[in-house]
Amino acid sequence: MATNDNFDDIRAFDNSEVRATVEALAADEHFRKSMSVISGGIPFETIATVMRSCDTVRQFQERVCYPIVTTFIRRCSSGVQLDITSIPNREAPHIYISNHRDIVLDSALLSIKLLEQGLDTVEIAIGDNLLIYPWIRNFVRLNKAFIVKRGLTMRHQLEASMELSQYIHHTIAGKHQSVWIAQREGRAKDSSDETQESVVKMLAMGGGRDIRQSLAGLDIVPLTISYEFDPCDYLKAREMQMKRDDPGYKKEAKDDIQNMSIGISGQKGRINYKTGRPLNTYMQTLDGTAGKPEMFHELTEWLTREIHRNYTLYPCNYVACDMLDGTDTHSAHYTADDRRQFAAYLDGQLAKIDLPAPDMPFLKHCIVNMYANPVINKTKAQCAQH
Structure with missing residues (x-):
């Protein structure tokens, strides 16, 4: 069986590397700033104290990561x-x-x-x-x-x-x-x-x-x-128009950072x-x-x-499927309020798209299609089940 030495450039860190990695993180100014934002303003030294209490990967996940992620679950x-x-x-x-x-x-x-x-x-x-x-x-x-x-x-x-x-x-x-x-x-x-x-x-x-x-x-x-x-649906729609208008378009690192930040928050x-x-x-x-x-x-x-x-599947998925088809085929799965709320949600997301010449019908179709596809694909899978 292979050992860690065979995979040093790709493997996850093990318990023996926790303390050195924690110190490297604590000394990194970008990490310090990011953690202060992610934690909701908790002083970094408080976070660093918790980090330095960890001797194992499991402890780091339970003491540092678990509280942060569960906070985002409650908020978002x-x-x-x-x-x-x-x-x-x-x-x-x-x-x-x-x-x-x-x-x-x-x-x-x-x-x-x-x-x-x-x-x-x-x-x-x-x-x-x-x-x-x-x-x-x-x-x-x-x-x-x-x-x-x-x-x-x-x-x-x-x-x-x-x-x-x-x-x-x-x-x-x-x-x-x-x-x-x-x-x-x-x-x-x-x-x-x-x-x-x-x-x-x-x-x-x-x-x-x-x-x-x-x-x-x-x-x-x-x-x-x-x-x-x-929460990144409008960013994905924006990227679709940019690729449509410029087949050579490539995302930059800042785009991934934006997607990560908005996806979390x-x-x-x-x-x-x-x-x-x-x-x-x-x-x-x-x-x-x-x-x-x-x-x-x-x-x-x-x-x-x-x-x-x-x-x-949620009401918004069924609403989107009917919006895509121009029917009320799935109306048993949502109310009139659900439909109004999804329409308002769409308007809000479309308003966030910053393009010089936004193609609103195209962008709206992209987002509606995102929410409709799970209904379409689940229906096909159930028909083909074996």
Whole structure:
């Protein structure tokens, strides 16, 4: 089994590195300012005292991160629910593969809710494109994040994918730690969540030549995250128009920072996490004679359907679906007040978009489509269920 020395450039930090990392963070002026803002004005020396009381990663998460995240849950949501009843053995390590809505909170809220159920937190896959400051890199690795390398050449990408896969297998089998990973690179801007086959292929790489045996050892569980409202919806719509108007448009680091900040502090309404059936259950039904391309395609499609099948749908989703179609097909799921409130919400979000020439019909369609797609995709998944 591989040791930490094999993965030093990507792995999460361990207990032996807590004290040195805490001191590095405490000395970083950018971190000090960020923590003072995030904590709601608590003097940094008070925060630093708590940080320095931590000898383990678990203590750092419980004493520093848990209070901060739970404060944001109270301020910015109507509560978070986690349903993991579909997992036969919740104590065993496995991979949660989920849709991706919020850069920071998707994995953070999962770990918080697992802690509250008496379970361990997860190791988290995070793209290095988000680690724009040294303190962010240190902070996330202290919070059990491991690094996914982005923007590499084809040859280096293959090497990085193998290293990443081997690390994930080591984390499950050697460290007995569960892992969270998004079903695709980046967030689905239109909320139409599709699993990337490349993610499934990467997961299979590190466990030997047999696909099913390799993936079975990871005990993959699809996880569906449903936010009632996405505070970054208007930023996503803005990005869609910018890409439409300029196909060469590329986000800058400041755009990710803005998305992270608004995603954390914006109002989200109700939030629901729900696991689906384990992938191992489905793999047992597959034809063992299928070739690798067919196998990867089938597994990828099933993960997507299972994530879609477990959406929690809110009145705003049904309203958006009817607005998109110009019908009242789903009116049994919402009231006239729900429709008025969503229309007012749309107007408020559209008003936040700062573009020289905003195409309001296009932008409105983008946001409405984001909220309608979970209804559309769940309906399709239920029809195709097997």
